[in-house]
Amino acid sequence: MAKELEREGIPTVLLCNIVPIALTVGANRVVPTRGIQYPTGDPSLSREQEEAWRERLLMTALAALETPVNDPTVFPVISGPAGEQWGVKGDSI
Amino acid sequence: MGLRIVHYINQFFAGIGGEEKADLPPELRSGPLGPGRLIQSLLEGRGEVVATLICGDTYFAEHQEEACRHSAELLLTVKPDLLLAGPAFASGRYGLACGEVARLALHELKIPAVAAMHPENPGAQAAVAGAHIVPCGSSAASMKEAVPRLLALGIKLATGADVSPDVDGYLPRGIRKNVTAELPASARALDMLLAKIAGRSFASEVPLPQFDRVPPAPPVPDLRWATVALLTEGGLVPRGNPDRIESSRASRYARYPIGELRAFVPGEFESVHGGYATDHANADPNRLVPLDVARRLEKAGRIGRLHEVYYTTVGNGTSVQKAQSFAREIAAELRAGGVQAAILTAT
Numbered sequence: 330m331a332k333e334l335e336r337e338g339i340p341t342v343l344l345c346n347i348v349p350i351a352l353t354v355g356a357n358r359v360v361p362t363r364g365i366q367y368p369t370g371d372p373s374l375s376r377e378q379e380e381a382w383r384e385r386l387l388m389t390a391l392a393a394l395e396t397p398v399n400d401p402t403v404f405p406v407i408s409g410p411a412g413e414q415w416g417v418k419g420d421s422i
Numbered sequence: 423m424g425l426r427i428v429h430y431i432n433q434f435f436a437g438i439g440g441e442e443k444a445d446l447p448p449e450l451r452s453g454p455l456g457p458g459r460l461i462q463s464l465l466e467g468r469g470e471v472v473a474t475l476i477c478g479d480t481y482f483a484e485h486q487e488e489a490c491r492h493s494a495e496l497l498l499t500v501k502p503d504l505l506l507a508g509p510a511f512a513s514g515r516y517g518l519a520c521g522e523v524a525r526l527a528l529h530e531l532k533i534p535a536v537a538a539m540h541p542e543n544p545g546a547q548a549a550v551a552g553a554h555i556v557p558c559g560s561s562a563a564s565m566k567e568a569v570p571r572l573l574a575l576g577i578k579l580a581t582g583a584d585v586s587p588d589v590d591g592y593l594p595r596g597i598r599k600n601v602t603a604e605l606p607a608s609a610r611a612l613d614m615l616l617a618k619i620a621g622r623s624f625a626s627e628v629p630l631p632q633f634d635r636v637p638p639a640p641p642v643p644d645l646r647w648a649t650v651a652l653l654t655e656g657g658l659v660p661r662g663n664p665d666r667i668e669s670s671r672a673s674r675y676a677r678y679p680i681g682e683l684r685a686f687v688p689g690e691f692e693s694v695h696g697g698y699a700t701d702h703a704n705a706d707p708n709r710l711v712p713l714d715v716a717r718r719l720e721k722a723g724r725i726g727r728l729h730e731v732y733y734t735t736v737g738n739g740t741s742v743q744k745a746q747s748f749a750r751e752i753a754a755e756l757r758a759g760g761v762q763a764a765i766l767t768a769t
Contacts, residue, residue, distance in 0.1 A: 330653070330655060330735075330737075330745050330746075330748060330749040330752075330766060331749075331764075331766050332636040332749075333636075333745070333746050333749030333750055333753065334639075334749050334752070334753050334756075334764050334766070335636050335637075335638060335639040336636045336637075336639075336753075337639075337749075337750065337753035337754070337757070338639050338640075338753075338757075339639055339753055339756055339757070339761065339762070339763065339764050340638070340639040340640065340641050340642060340762075340763045340764070341639070341763070341764040341765075341766055342763075342764070342765055342766065343766050343767075343768055344765065344766070344767045344768065345767070345768035345769075346768075346769075351768070353633065354633050355633045355634065355635050355636060357636065357638040357639070358638070362767075364702075365698055365769050366698045366699055366700070366701075366702045366703060366709075366769060367702045367703060367709035367710065368654075368656065368709070368710060368767040368768060368769060369708065369709055369710065369711070369712035369715075369767055370702065370703075370706060370708065370709025370710075371709075372702045372705070372706075372709070379706075379709075380714065380715060383708065383709075383712050383714070383715045384715045384718075384719070386712070387712055387715050387716060387719060387765070388719075388724075390765050391645050391650075391719070391724065391725065394641060394642055394645060394650075394763040394765075395641050395642060395643060395644065395645060396641050397638070397640065397641050398638045398641075399638065400635075400638075402638075
């Protein structure tokens with residue numbers, strides 16, 4: 330599905346755990362996640378930590394969508410405190 | 423008397439006209455036309471091109487169902503022993519039509535059929551749906567090589583001879599046939615291993631699937647001004663699964679509004695995916711579709727706008743073809759909704 334969306338000109342980032350499959354199939358923008366059952370979570374963390382992880386994951390995903398690629402490319406999750414550079418911290422829902 | 427052959431061509435090769443005549447609906451003319459004359463001359467008494475089925479390329483592409491139905495009716499009036507289509511070379515609409523007519527003749531009318539086209543012609547996808555497709559060059563310059571191969575395979579099929587992609591050069595149709603091997607698998611595997619170690623050539627008996635490459639879409643320079651959509655193949659649906667998405671081999675996808683939601687609330691949404699343990703996702707659906715944080719990033723201005731619906735299906739034994747058709751439809755909707763980028767989560 331990621332490929333077809335890209336074929337139609339919509340940059341698409343695939344958040345998934347089994348990166349080799351994503352690359353074999355040919356997804357162009359891939360962000361590795363921590364588990365098959367929770368692509369944007371990590372149940373081993375506290376709720377606060379998990380949201381911070383999800384935020385880093387999404388920030389990486391957004392960066393992937395803003396980056397030109399030539400081939401299937403993996404974007405490892407940006408490390409460091411979540412949201413700091415974007416001024417998002419503290420803006421709770 | 424020999425084989426009675428119907429030959430399918432487009433308006434151009436029939437000599438009717440170019441793009442201005444591409445809206446022509448299917449029609450049947452007696453005898454060979456255009457490349458059909460070459461087929462006729464190669465037959466040398468083994469048969470006859472009794473009729474030519476013609477359809478405009480645009481008509482076929484835009485009215486595929488009707489064009490197929492009408493073509494089938496016309497074919498039934500002749501009941502040929504063989505249908506040959508093309509060669510379509512690299513022409514996309516023509517290739518699509520040739521592939522479809524060949525598939526239809528074989529599967530629905532039980533008439534042996536072969537089409538010829540360049541292997542990268544989008545119409546060559548019909549091979550996966552069971553049509554026999556002979557690869558050829560990309561332009562009509564390869565007509566003289568293409569037509570004899572088209573006819574040769576056609577004659578073999580029409581006379582019930584055994585054919586295979588290796589011997590007859592047609593595109594693999596993804597069909598497995600049981601055969602008796604001379605050696606047991608253990609011996610064949612060792613032979614293959616020894617050949618590999620010695621650097622000799624060997625052929626795998628289980629060809630790996632070939633995935634095409636899609637040129638990456640250009641990035642969105644700055645998502646602060648863009649609309650972004652959330653999608654998942656992880657089966658997240660409102661409680662009760664109102665559209666009854668199947669837990670495996672999904673035949674459908676759905677879209678659900680999230681415009682009013684700040685986050686997914688457990689109990690209101692659930693996963694119906696049958697291919698992984700959904701406890702963690704059900705305990706917090708934002709682990710599957712990251713609505714909570716995406717909404718926060720929207721509020722903070724990092725994302726211009728989150729699209730008002732999210733898309734969902736179940737990617738569990740779902741065929742590649744189905745997934746592709748879902749995504750094509752979704753892409754059209756996303757573009758119509760002004761969406762510039764997509765975040766797709768996979769389990």
